[in-house]
Amino acid sequence: QQPVQSPQAVILREGEDAVINCSSSKALYSVHWYRQKHGEAPVFLMILLKGGEQKGHEKISASFNEKKQQSSLYLTASQLSYSGTYFCGTENSGGSNYKLTFGKGTLLTVNP
Amino acid sequence: EAGVAQSPRYKIIEKRQSVAFWCNPISGHATLYWYQQILGQGPKLLIQFQNNGVVDDSQLPKDRFSAERLKGVDSTLKIQPAKLEDSAVYLCASSFSGDGQPQHFGDGTRLSIL
Numbered sequence: 001q002q003p004v005q006s007p008q009a010v011i012l013r014e015g016e017d018a019v020i021n022c023s024s025s026k027a028l029y030s031v032h033w034y035r036q037k038h039g040e041a042p043v044f045l046m047i048l049l050k051g052g053e054q055k056g057h058e059k060i061s062a063s064f065n066e067k068k069q070q071s072s073l074y075l076t077a078s079q080l081s082y083s084g085t086y087f088c089g090t091e092n093s094g095g096s097n098y099k100l101t102f103g104k105g106t107l108l109t110v111n112p
Numbered sequence: 113e114a115g116v117a118q119s120p121r122y123k124i125i126e127k128r129q130s131v132a133f134w135c136n137p138i139s140g141h142a143t144l145y146w147y148q149q150i151l152g153q154g155p156k157l158l159i160q161f162q163n164n165g166v167v168d169d170s171q172l173p174k175d176r177f178s179a180e181r182l183k184g185v186d187s188t189l190k191i192q193p194a195k196l197e198d199s200a201v202y203l204c205a206s207s208f209s210g211d212g213q214p215q216h217f218g219d220g221t222r223l224s225i226l
């Protein structure tokens with residue numbers, strides 16, 4: 001089941017904050033977040049495991065709500081370099097056949 | 113450390129022709145993935161290898177797509193014959209192990225079918 005990301009696109013001015021959501025219709029075991037710039041490879045940001053933990057990476061952090069089957073990515077004081085498409089990849093089983101299903105992505109544009 | 117290497121970077125072929133993509137993962141990474149990314153979509157897993165064995169190929173169109181990782185290192189993905197809907201970026205990724213480790217992606221091969 002493909003996770004649903006919202007919003008589909010967001011435009012910010014430098015220094016503004018944004019939240020990107022990733023929802024699954026099935027129970028989540030883990031959520032991976034990646035950023036992809038146009039014509040480039042997706043770059044790993046962070047992994048969250050079930051347990052409701054929050055992780056941080058510079059001014060980018062994420063949370064995992066097991067009950068809501070949802071993860072959110074928080075970008076604070078956005079920089080021009082944050083522009084790109086953000087994908088969440090979800091894993092539902094945590095078993096030996098661990099595989100990610102990616103959402104359709106959220107296009108983030110940060111303007112000066 | 114060197115990243116995931118893929119070639120070619122771009123490929124243009126006509127429908128019904130065949131094409132092959134090559135991937136060399138990060139040294140020491142046991143798990144290798146091939147994804148298809150259609151414009152405006154997220155990556156879709158085609159096949160996952162653990163060393164030289166297939167872990168998952170449930171979304172691989174086996175009538176036209178094949179992949180191998182013979183010595184548990186580099187891998188080849190082939191399409192024969194190609195269809196117009198195969199136009200996409202084919203991404204290779206690797207991870208140290210397949211149990212939730214971060215996946216590191218190559219730059220991909222952009223395939224255009226005429």
